[in-house]
Every structure is written in C-alpha cells, then in structure tokens.
Amino acid sequence: CSDKTGTLTMNRMTVAHMWLGNKIVEVHPDDVQNSHVLFNKAYLEDFDTPYIRRFSVQPFDFVDSKDWRKLVRCAILCNKAAFKEDAENMAKDVWKRECNGDASETALLQYTEAVHGNVFNYRNENKKIVEIPFNSTNKFQLSIHETSDKKNLLLVMKGAPEKILEKCDKILVDGETLEMNDHWKKEFNSAYEYLGGLGERVLGFCDLRLDETFTSDYEFDTENFNFPTTGLRFLGFYSLIDPPKPSVPEAISRCRSAGIQVFMVTGDHPITAKAIAQSVGIITYETKEDIAKRLKIPIERVNKKDVKACVVHGSQLTDMTSDDLDKLIREHKEIVFARTSPQQKLIIVEACQRTNMLVGVTGDGVN
CATH class of the missing domain: 3.40.1110.10 (Calcium-transporting ATPase, cytoplasmic domain N)
Incomplete structure (x- = not known):
C-alpha cells in the first residue's frame, strides 16, 4: 500500500x-x-x-x-x-x-x-x-x-x-x-x-x-x-x-514482475488519484466506469468478471462491512483508495492481511 x-x-x-x-x-x-x-x-x-x-x-x-x-x-x-x-x-x-x-x-x-x-x-x-x-x-x-x-x-x-x-x-x-x-x-x-x-x-x-x-x-x-x-x-x-517521480513507473513494473500488488491509498479526490495511478502504472485495466463508457451501457450491466481495477472513495469504505472490503480486495488486481482518512488506511491494511497478504506500507500519509 x-x-x-x-x-x-x-x-x-x-x-x-x-x-x-x-x-x-x-x-x-x-x-x-x-x-x-x-x-x-x-x-x-x-x-x-x-x-x-x-x-x-x-x-x-x-x-x-x-x-x-x-x-x-x-x-x-x-x-x-x-x-x-x-x-x-x-x-x-x-x-x-x-x-x-x-x-x-x-x-x-x-x-x-x-x-x-x-x-x-x-x-x-x-x-x-x-x-x-x-x-x-x-x-x-x-x-x-x-x-x-x-x-x-x-x-x-x-x-x-x-x-x-x-x-x-x-x-x-x-x-x-x-x-x-x-x-x-x-x-x-x-x-x-x-x-x-x-x-x-x-x-x-x-x-x-x-x-x-x-x-x-x-x-x-x-x-x-x-x-x-x-x-x-x-x-x-x-x-x-505534482509530477510523478520518474523512477516510479519502473518500480511499479518491477513489483508486478515479482508478483507484488501495489494499491494506492490517498486523501486526494478519486479523479485525481486515478489519473496519477494510470500515469505510473498502478492502474492498467479498465474500471467498471471505463467499461460502461466504452460500451455505452449502464454501469449495472457491466460484467463483474471483466472488472479488474477499481477506485474506491472513502465514503464507500465507511459503508462497507469487513466482508465487503475483503471481497473487493480479492476480486480486483488493481485498487486505488481515495479521499481516505488516516483511520481508513489502517482498515485497508488489516483487510489485506485478512486475505492472507503480506503487507508493506510506504509514504508520509501512512503514519
């Protein structure tokens, strides 16, 4: 994270x-x-x-x-x-x-x-x-x-x-x-x-x-x-x-090659967070909103099996049960958590651990 x-x-x-x-x-x-x-x-x-x-x-x-x-x-x-x-x-x-x-x-x-x-x-x-x-x-x-x-x-x-x-x-x-x-x-x-x-x-x-x-x-x-x-x-x-560090895309790519998933956890707005995540390679797949827009269909009609990336707002996290969050983490390869509070960052780490992940956390906003 x-x-x-x-x-x-x-x-x-x-x-x-x-x-x-x-x-x-x-x-x-x-x-x-x-x-x-x-x-x-x-x-x-x-x-x-x-x-x-x-x-x-x-x-x-x-x-x-x-x-x-x-x-x-x-x-x-x-x-x-x-x-x-x-x-x-x-x-x-x-x-x-x-x-x-x-x-x-x-x-x-x-x-x-x-x-x-x-x-x-x-x-x-x-x-x-x-x-x-x-x-x-x-x-x-x-x-x-x-x-x-x-x-x-x-x-x-x-x-x-x-x-x-x-x-x-x-x-x-x-x-x-x-x-x-x-x-x-x-x-x-x-x-x-x-x-x-x-x-x-x-x-x-x-x-x-x-x-x-x-x-x-x-x-x-x-x-x-x-x-x-x-x-x-x-x-x-x-x-x-706030430009991405030049070394970040390669670092993300190396993590992927080693089988490490990289989730972004930020207090920024979901739109900003998603754009940065795409620019550094944290998000490479389409979200359900992207698929719906490309196919010109309602979001509800998007096949869940086709969705490998998602952007989750802190307000959505508030409404999720532990089981909901665990399921979301298991079902998506790429996740951005946006507009999160410091307390929610801990909740995300604990959810990753419940799904049998070894979790490393880095950055100023995680203290």
Whole structure:
C-alpha cells in the first residue's frame, strides 16, 4: 500500500490552472501574467473531446477581473506558508525560493507572490484574527481577517472542493454574487472532473463578510463554532501539478514482475488519484466506469468478471462491512483508495492481511 503525495509523486507542486467566473484558465509558471482562458464554459458533455478544440484561447485579463481579485485574496490570506526570510533566499527568483509550509501552500504562495506581489505586506494589512488549520476530518482550512478597507471582518476558507461547495449558497461570476443553484453545481462538477482528470490536485476557495456582530474583540470558538461556516460565497478553484517521480513507473513494473500488488491509498479526490495511478502504472485495466463508457451501457450491466481495477472513495469504505472490503480486495488486481482518512488506511491494511497478504506500507500519509 503506497501513499501518493511525495511517495509516488515529487511533492513539488505548482499552480497549473484556475477556474473562476465559469472559465478555466491555464497558468504559465514562467509568465503568470500571460495566462490564458482555455475554456469559456465549464460544462463538457464528452470529455474525449478536449475543451481546447471547442473554444478559442484568449488572454486572461487580470486587471479587470473582480473574480480573480477575490480568489487571489483568499489564496493569499488562507495560507500559512511563508518564504524563509534570509537575504540570500529572498534574492532568488520567486519559484526557487525556499518556503516554510506544505507543498500545496508553497505552490499557492509562489504563484500569488509572482502574480500579485507583496504577499507579506498584504497579509500585514489584512490582519489575521483567528485560524482553523486543515485537518483530515473537516478537509478545510479557515481564517478570519480584518481588512484594509475597514469593512466588516472577512472569513476565508479553502479545502477539498466538494466540502467547500457544501458550505456555499452563492457563487461569484463576472463580478456578481449569484445563487448557487443546480446549474452552477453542474458547471462546478464538470470543471472539477476535468482538472482532476489531468491528475491535478484541486482546491476550492470561498469567502464571507461577517456581520457587525463579529468584531476583532469577539471570542471566536474554533472547537464549537460560534460564527458562520455555511452560507458562504464560492470563488473558484486552483489546481496544482505534482509530477510523478520518474523512477516510479519502473518500480511499479518491477513489483508486478515479482508478483507484488501495489494499491494506492490517498486523501486526494478519486479523479485525481486515478489519473496519477494510470500515469505510473498502478492502474492498467479498465474500471467498471471505463467499461460502461466504452460500451455505452449502464454501469449495472457491466460484467463483474471483466472488472479488474477499481477506485474506491472513502465514503464507500465507511459503508462497507469487513466482508465487503475483503471481497473487493480479492476480486480486483488493481485498487486505488481515495479521499481516505488516516483511520481508513489502517482498515485497508488489516483487510489485506485478512486475505492472507503480506503487507508493506510506504509514504508520509501512512503514519
């Protein structure tokens, strides 16, 4: 059983795309101001037909985009990463500076410094009042700030997009705050699936202006929330590339040759996890969803005997009995477990052992 981030991948993330105002924008690390709108519509009926063939590529207007200003504000403030402040480090190109922080937050810090600038000063001007760090249960990070415009306190949040969506009843599109209805949820899901399908880690962002009840002197309870954490406004996604290590595909192949099954166990979204698993050779067979799509039949009609690979969401694991999980492991040669909690990782190992496997576990996410 292998963790993904930093074990199968290099744990060196960079911002690759963003979705805001119902536009997917490609970010160019060497020239972030020259980013382009790849797709002016998120919904895609057939993912086999790339957006790029259906829609024109246009320069992205950073200057006039209210959506971008709100999204980048959230990415700057809801972020604990910081550059190491020694003179030698700060003299380096932004993308080469060493940072204190995890890989995702480091990528966002480098991007926002490159495209917005003066992140350190901006944070000082928008003082943090309280913070709730990310954890594997909530799957979001939250902070509340005074803002330089002297308006009411601002709550900003980032995390797993599906969790962020649950918190939102509004969405920002072209500078207007709209109701988060079924149409926008459909657009959200399509953009999420597309970017996740590229093997990118997708993070969602949202915000809320608190009412005048909440001041800098208010005693915020970060255990039993005594402030709003729902009714927020969805701002968009940033998606991050974390390339597989060059040596991993060969290592996976050698394991197979030795009769060793390699399962991926990760906290990432199933779509992202599957794309990475396919790129390194952990998944080489079709899943039942792939077979159904190829044959253009309902998933229920797929012959179970033809299915040798599967991707299992942590929520599915929660509903499984021990016998169900044991059966799943016996019946599939290739398995990716996604959106798993630390507790579920132990459950997976124990299930493998029950099926008479000798289990080795590797990676940061298994401790």
